[in-house]
Amino acid sequence: MVRPPCCGKLNVKRGLWTADEDAKILAHVAKHGTGNWTVVPKKAGLQRCGKSCRLRWTNYLSPDLKHDNFTPQEEEMIIRLHAAIGSRWSIIAQQLPGRTDNDVKNCWNARLRKKLSEMGIDPVTHKPFSKILADYGNIGGLVRSGSRIGSLSRDLKNVFALRPEQYNSILPEGISNINNHLMTRMVPRKMEPVQECLLNRFNNGSTNSNHSLDLLDQLQAIKLVTEASSTCAEYQTMLVPNCNILDEGSLSSSTCSTEAQENLPTSFRWCDFLLEDQFLPSDPQAEQENAAELSSKDLRNQTRNVIMTSHGQNPSTMKPQCDQLVAEVTVGVNGVDLAVQNNSGFGDQVAPSSSQHSSFVETIIDGENKIFLDFPNLLEELFNY
């Protein structure tokens, strides 16, 4: 059954809000508070749908909102969080007081995404386009991350058109029209590479709820960004180190001015936004063995302790919610183990992390610890999700 829209399309005003309408909303909220938005239009005397009223309040009228431009620090945090958790705008917005998910989303789409693209960084994967193209050449006909290629194409098109000379040398042989070539490999987007890899694994290895998958891909993404932050030396040779991505002057060229570099915050390096390809196995056989070693029991204990510790709680007093989460995490990880052991046609495509960690879950746990130190509120979001 298809539910009709929350309000009829007839007799409902749409479009920009007038000052008079804003005043009515403000007066209504001052008197009755927020909530039950479906009755607000009637009570407030508005020809609007309740959903529209709620949106107007949450995105514009709420006194908690900031209406000035995003600061470089805020933009920096958006990029970092996007690298960690993707386009979960509401969660990102919660880390930025006074900003709404809509604000964050617009900021990303209008400015940050473009900035990254102009610097040759794929805003979806946070990896250099050159690296992606090189990988693309290496994998030949294997569609390892179809969605990534697909989502990449829009940004890449612009950059490639802008600076073709920079990428000609690394284009796979035989690809004369990069756009056409990429488009032929497009799959429905929405999923990011990390999510796609994990989904592929779970779909083949076991049946899991979306919830556990969601949690795992967040953890894995978090691991990726934290590892990238500490191991971006590879890119420092080709990219200018300590160059603030938000510095407009530095964006216009491929190098940073001396002054710009002097003024840069040492805690922030644009190479932090690059993600190493964590799914290329350094030693697939060893990874398989490591993954197989970890028993379900060990996993549960490890995961439970880490989650509780991260949450600042004594394991013995932590709420039952944790057990549920642990169960979901370990179900998902076991699915990965199965997938690895099966090696049933996709294990060679998405092998476990190539890091120095001894297992997939340890990698996740380490990454989780790191990111939660930076963004402690994220842990609560994971519980709430």
Place this chain on the structure above:
DNA sequence: AAATATGTCAACCGCACGTGT
């Protein structure tokens, strides 16, 4: 000065989820 292109952002849309009945 006019036409066109581009950027920004408020608002809309459809879907998913939680809750109550």
Place this chain on the structure above:
DNA sequence: AACACGTGCGGTTGACATATT
């Protein structure tokens, strides 16, 4: 269990402002 309802979310659209030709 099935349904209705309220709410939240992410993707997209379109109006307006500004820049460029």
